[in-house]
Amino acid sequence: MHTLSDHEFQRFQRFIHGAAGISLSSAKKSLVVGRLAKRLAARQLDSFHDYLALLEQREEHAEAQIAVDLLTTNETYFFREPKHFELLRRVAQASPSHQPFRIWSAASSTGEEAYSMAMVLADVRGEHPYEVVGTDISTRVLARARQGHYPMERIRQMPGDYLRRFCMKGTGPQTGTLLIQRPLRQKVNFLHLNLNERLPTLGSFDMVFLRNVLIYFNPETKRQVVHRVLETLPRGGWFCIGHSENLNDVGAPVEQVAPSIYRKV
Structure with a gap:
């Protein structure tokens, strides 16, 4: 060694x-x-x-x-921190059906968070338009995310109905794995992005998840990243961070609605 x-x-x-x-x-x-x-x-x-x-x-x-x-790279799983997905369901249901609902998984890792978002939106929005954007600094995890192929132990919090509707269980050599079905995979756009640099043009989002990544930044980097990400949200847009994180001393233009849940003001 x-x-x-x-x-x-x-x-x-x-x-x-x-x-x-x-x-x-x-x-x-x-x-x-x-x-x-x-x-x-x-x-x-x-x-x-x-x-x-x-x-x-x-x-x-x-x-x-x-x-x-x-x-x-950090390991994650589907429907981590379920209260955020319950919020997504409520917000998406209340959103105008004729307008595309856009959500950003800003530290998407291997894609479980982004596909969890897409499952909720496919369920709630039906034929009404929506878009999920997943970004990460790691090109390796983005390649895995685009494949949408996961070990079954990642699904412990996935609703059984979603497993049946949006996933295919592996058989033979693929036993113990699942594949996200192609129609859902096509609803998620994975992009390489460094949150510590000026962001490319991503458009405006209704909701952003930036979860379990702020804990790795020092206070000044955290402040810069949060302000950079919040620029993609309009007033009233929703911002979710990890339950072990907070926005204390960041000076962000948000109000806290619940632990780890904020709205832009």
Whole structure:
């Protein structure tokens, strides 16, 4: 096993903060070793020092993206924090049927959150228009999200009716997995996006989920990201964050409606 010195870990901390705005605590040192050791083997390098030197080369954009992917990916599951999806159902039902309902999964990871959104909207909106946008900094998880293929243990909170209507259970070699049906997959647009940079033109959303990612940012980065994301919401738009997160000291133009639920003012 390759060892990672404190100085090298500090360089990785600077790298991931510069690339993604994420602040890695000292408790994450073993995570860095565990997730990046395979890249040393793949690139036939002898040390983390050599790997850091590789990342600092301008022409190594692809390797830098792989490192970001490995250090930022978090496992998730369908219908995580159900109260947010109950809110989505109510808001979508009250939305004018002739206007497209647009929702953004701003840290979509492998796509379970975005597809959960799409299931609720397909149920509530019927033939009325809606759009789900999922974005993430990791190209690797976005590729998995577009496939819509998941292990069955990710569905523990999915309503049984949705499982039957929107998913296909794997058989044979695919036993123990499910595939999101194509019509629903086509309703979700996954895009590569770094929340720590100026956003591309995404249009206006009725609701945004930015959940379980703010905890990785320092206070100033958190403030910038929240304000950047809120620019995509009109007054009265809904903003959901993770239950372990808050918007204290962010100075955001929102009012808190319930724990982790806000409306733009």
